Amino acid sequence: MIIAGWVVMIVGAVVVLLLPQVSSPYVLFVATEVLLYVPLAIGQNLITGNTGVLSMGHAALYGVGAYTTGVLVSHIAIGVPLTLLASAGAAALVGLGVSLTTQRIRGDYLFIVTIGLNFIFLDVVNNSTWSGAATGLFAIAPPAGGLLAVTTPARFFYLSLGVAALCVLISLAILRSRFGRAMEAVRDDPLVAATMGLKEVPIKAGIFGVAGAMAGLSGCVLAYFLGSVGPQDFNSNISLLIFEMVIIGGLGSVSGSVLGAIVLIAVPEFLRSVQEYSLGIGGVLIVVMMVLRPEGVLGSWRTAR
Amino acid sequence: MATETLGGRLVVQNICVNYGAFRALDGVSIEVAPGSITGVIGPNGSGKTTLINAITGIQAASGTIRLDGQVLGRRSVPRRAELGLARTFQAIRLFQSMSILDNIMLGAHRLMRAGLFESVLRTPRSRREIARRRARAEVLMSVFGPRLLPRMHQLAVNLSYANRRRVEICRAFMAEPLLLLLDEPMAGMNPFETQELSEQLPELQKLVPTSILLVEHKMDVINALCSHVYVLDHGVCIIEGDPRTVQSDPAVVEAYLGVE
Amino acid sequence: MITFVQQVINGAAAGSVYALLAVGYNMVYGLLGFINFAHGDLYMFSTFIVLAMVTLHVPFWGAVAVGMVAACFLGMSVERIAYRPLRTANRIAPTVSAVGVALVLENAAQVIWGPATRPFPTPLPQGLFRVDGVVITAMQIVILLTAAAIAVALRVGVYHTSWGRKLRAIRDDLPTAELVGISVNRLVSSVYAVGAALGLISGVLFAAYYNSVYVTMGLTGTLNAFTAAVLGGIGSIGGSFAGGLALGLLQSLGAGYISSGYQNTITFVVLIVVLLLRPNGMFGKLTAARA
Numbered sequence: 029m030i031i032a033g034w035v036v037m038i039v040g041a042v043v044v045l046l047l048p049q050v051s052s053p054y055v056l057f058v059a060t061e062v063l064l065y066v067p068l069a070i071g072q073n074l075i076t077g078n079t080g081v082l083s084m085g086h087a088a089l090y091g092v093g094a095y096t097t098g099v100l101v102s103h104i105a106i107g108v109p110l111t112l113l114a115s116a117g118a119a120a121l122v123g124l125g126v127s128l129t130t131q132r133i134r135g136d137y138l139f140i141v142t143i144g145l146n147f148i149f150l151d152v153v154n155n156s157t158w159s160g161a162a163t164g165l166f167a168i169a170p171p172a173g174g175l176l177a178v179t180t181p182a183r184f185f186y187l188s189l190g191v192a193a194l195c196v197l198i199s200l201a202i203l204r205s206r207f208g209r210a211m212e213a214v215r216d217d218p219l220v221a222a223t224m225g226l227k228e229v230p231i232k233a234g235i236f237g238v239a240g241a242m243a244g245l246s247g248c249v250l251a252y253f254l255g256s257v258g259p260q261d262f263n264s265n266i267s268l269l270i271f272e273m274v275i276i277g278g279l280g281s282v283s284g285s286v287l288g289a290i291v292l293i294a295v296p297e298f299l300r301s302v303q304e305y306s307l308g309i310g311g312v313l314i315v316v317m318m319v320l321r322p323e324g325v326l327g328s329w330r331t332a333r
Numbered sequence: 334m335a336t337e338t339l340g341g342r343l344v345v346q347n348i349c350v351n352y353g354a355f356r357a358l359d360g361v362s363i364e365v366a367p368g369s370i371t372g373v374i375g376p377n378g379s380g381k382t383t384l385i386n387a388i389t390g391i392q393a394a395s396g397t398i399r400l401d402g403q404v405l406g407r408r409s410v411p412r413r414a415e416l417g418l419a420r421t422f423q424a425i426r427l428f429q430s431m432s433i434l435d436n437i438m439l440g441a442h443r444l445m446r447a448g449l450f451e452s453v454l455r456t457p458r459s460r461r462e463i464a465r466r467r468a469r470a471e472v473l474m475s476v477f478g479p480r481l482l483p484r485m486h487q488l489a490v491n492l493s494y495a496n497r498r499r500v501e502i503c504r505a506f507m508a509e510p511l512l513l514l515l516d517e518p519m520a521g522m523n524p525f526e527t528q529e530l531s532e533q534l535p536e537l538q539k540l541v542p543t544s545i546l547l548v549e550h551k552m553d554v555i556n557a558l559c560s561h562v563y564v565l566d567h568g569v570c571i572i573e574g575d576p577r578t579v580q581s582d583p584a585v586v587e588a589y590l591g592v593e
Numbered sequence: 594m595i596t597f598v599q600q601v602i603n604g605a606a607a608g609s610v611y612a613l614l615a616v617g618y619n620m621v622y623g624l625l626g627f628i629n630f631a632h633g634d635l636y637m638f639s640t641f642i643v644l645a646m647v648t649l650h651v652p653f654w655g656a657v658a659v660g661m662v663a664a665c666f667l668g669m670s671v672e673r674i675a676y677r678p679l680r681t682a683n684r685i686a687p688t689v690s691a692v693g694v695a696l697v698l699e700n701a702a703q704v705i706w707g708p709a710t711r712p713f714p715t716p717l718p719q720g721l722f723r724v725d726g727v728v729i730t731a732m733q734i735v736i737l738l739t740a741a742a743i744a745v746a747l748r749v750g751v752y753h754t755s756w757g758r759k760l761r762a763i764r765d766d767l768p769t770a771e772l773v774g775i776s777v778n779r780l781v782s783s784v785y786a787v788g789a790a791l792g793l794i795s796g797v798l799f800a801a802y803y804n805s806v807y808v809t810m811g812l813t814g815t816l817n818a819f820t821a822a823v824l825g826g827i828g829s830i831g832g833s834f835a836g837g838l839a840l841g842l843l844q845s846l847g848a849g850y851i852s853s854g855y856q857n858t859i860t861f862v863v864l865i866v867v868l869l870l871r872p873n874g875m876f877g878k879l880t881a882a883r884a
């Protein structure tokens with residue numbers, strides 16, 4: 029069994045690595061898109077699945093990353109690695125700030141407040157000159173030379189793959205460490221967690237920071253990938269889509285996040301006939317999953333407060 | 334592995350707790366000597382759990398609470414845990430989605446020195462630390478013989494009632510606290526298990542030197558374990574002293590044993 | 594001064610629309626302690642139904658009647674299918690289920706009616722009056738009068754009918770209400786129907802006032818109405834009106850004196866500040882919170 033598992037993993041890895049050589053440009057495009065959503069779904073899952081915070085503002089963190097890249101590229105020529113770092117840092121700071129300001133707000137109210145985050149983000153970028161207002165920023169091109177010169181679709185694919193793999197690894201490592209248990213303790217029973225010295229505020233803020241950084245990385249790659257950023261790329265529907273990914277993929281599971289991204293991005297892309305309905309089909313799935321087996325999906329969530 | 338010095342003196346002076354207009358604790362003063370097991374008894378609703386909640390910071394209270402001279406005052410629940418308070422709950426509260434071992438290891442959170450980065454990167458230092466705590470957890474579990482050790486990777490949710498109690502007790506001892514507050518640890522156990530636990534508690538205390546504040550209903554447990562006991566009734570401490578004297582006091586017989 | 598009075602009038606009209614939508618939230622929340630996240634999308638969807646009827650040359654009031662029936666039916670079906678099975682589950686479950694419903698409604702509206710903003714022709718009076726430089730439209734008067742009439746009707750309904758008595762019995766103690774023979778399911782169903790019907794009225798007024806209907810008005814409706822509910826005291830029906838008006842005024846004064854581009858930001862800053870300072874709303878009683 030274990031050997032079979034390894035074989036599957038290795039074959040999978042080889043297929044993924046060779047994808048740019050063997051697939052059509054369209055398939056490669058879709059695969060890159062899926063990979064861009066992996067860090068987003070993973071971050072959302074750390075927040076919602078593992079730490080138990082209902083948050084619906086992930087697109088705003090994504091947008092902060094993308095706009096940071098857009099602004100940086102049009103002002104100073106720093107390489108891709110530094111831009112990635114700066115975008116991750118900016119989104120992490122915003123995530124941290126959001127978590128710290130909303131700590132005292134109760135679970136289901138927080139849900140609505142974080143939807144507001146999307147609207148606040150859009151208000152800001154739509155009304156500022158540095159963000160190009162409603163038209164957004166254009167001609168975001170990575171430098172041609174240098175260490176990470178992402179200029180071809182294949183290179184974009186590898187860059188997204190690298191970022192997604194990094195986020196998977198970080199997430200697994202966090203969950204395997206004692207902080208993974210600490211997050212779950214805060215989720216399952218904050219009071220007991222407190223009596224053991226676990227501090228809810230910094231734990232939640234830290235997770236928002238980590239998830240923000242992941243979203244920022246994705247945003248940066250997206251900005252390069254599209255060559256432009258605009259308000260329409262980060263509206264509340266994107267947040268809803270990311271939220272759907274972790275519910276459908278499985279709360280609290282890293283592989284579930286990846287699965288959710290594949291199901292909600294790749295499947296609708298390839299089944300053109302259902303693409304128009306994908307958000308709604310996801311919605312039906314969510315209702316069915318909740319009604320049939322709420323505990324199965326939510327695990328041992330005990331947010332009875 | 335023993336705690337550094339023999340600390341753990343708790344001094345509670347004149348604390349009052351109100352639930353709305355209802356006064357659940359009305360000027361209670363108690364003291365727990367370092368290394369002792371001090372009992373608190375009282376009929377249902379007399380304020381025993383409220384007392385533990387006040388000491389651990391879950392419930393706001395007036396009056397002063399000192400641990401080794403340090404005033405706990407307005408410190409938060411996790412701060413008090415860091416200072417060396419640990420507790421169990423009358424209605425057992427384990428993390429159901431985690432294994433027994435994970436539950437118990439979480440108890441050691443306040444002692445872990447490896448920070449976020451070290452833990453996530455699994456540096457040698459953090460691995461050593463985890464291995465050490467894990468060995469410690471196994472030692473604590475082994476006090477309960479074969480009840481927990483072979484099951485340590487099972488989910489807590491699948492355990493019997495008495496075993497969940499044992500896990501919760503191990504988890505509290507894992508914190509190596511200065512003061513441990515046990516809220517009716519024998520509740521729901523049969524006479525045999527109760528007897529067993531009253532032998533195991535001193536054993537655990539030998540492994541982890543700590544003062545214990547023991548809230549209990551069963552008089553024979555108090556007799557066996559405690560050198561000093563306080564009797565609460567309607568939020569007031571009506572008498573204190575050694576268990577045998579207290580037990581024969583007419584006020585106690587009326588307030589406590591009479592109710593039973 | 595003229596601008597100020599003008600903004601107050603505009604804000605009161607917009608706020609009345611929020612209030613009618615917030616009532617639907619507050620009735621459900623007061624009863625079951627649950628935020629019906631799909632309420633705004635339901636209001637959007639049923640307003641589109643009215644528009645579709647009008648497009649099919651159904652007379653306006655007939656279209657509104659059809660929309661009303663459809664809204665009630667939708668509200669009750671959603672409750673029956675997506676919420677009722679979860680009434681005793683973990684409180685997160687119905688919230689997530691509601692997100693699913695909202696997505697379905699939004700997607701359906703998008704597919705059926707497209708993403709574009711549509712005009713909303715009505716026979717409602719479109720004139721305007723000028724009083725000392727302040728402009729008051731006939732539509733604003735219609736909105737204020739409708740909201741006032743509904744506020745009075747609700748007051749009577751909740752405090753002077755047997756339906757209202759049962760409602761209050763369930764709110765205070767659901768298990769006991771069930772024991773004394775109140776059919777909880779029927780009553781909850783009726784509350785969803787009433788909430789959806791008020792939502793439709795709110796939607797028609799909104800669409801007529803701004804002469805537009807669009808898919809994303811569902812989500813913004815959800816957010817505005819929830820903010821109104823929180824401002825007024827979540828769970829309190831009377832508070833919906835106070836909160837709706839307060840939010841309308843804040844938004845329109847904010848647009849007039851700060852910047853019109855930051856309407857949503859103003860809403861959310863208000864929401865966050867209120868939640869941080871008064872977790873049960875500005876005018877909310879502390880007892881309104883049900884764990």
Ligand SMILES: Nc1ncnc2c1ncn2[C@@H]1O[C@H](COP(=O)(O)OP(=O)(O)OP(=O)(O)O)[C@@H](O)[C@H]1O
Pocket residue numbers: 352355357375376377378379380381382383384423
């Ligand atoms: N959160 C609360 N709100 C209001 N009253 C409370 C609350 N918690 C406890 N009480 C009341 O305070 C009194 C003391 O309660 P407490 O739980 O401390 O009693 P106890 O001595 O631990 O009883 P038991 O032996 O049943 O555990 C009781 O009358 C109880 O009803």
Ligand SMILES: [Mg+2]
Pocket residue numbers: 381382383423516
């Ligand atoms: Mg008790």
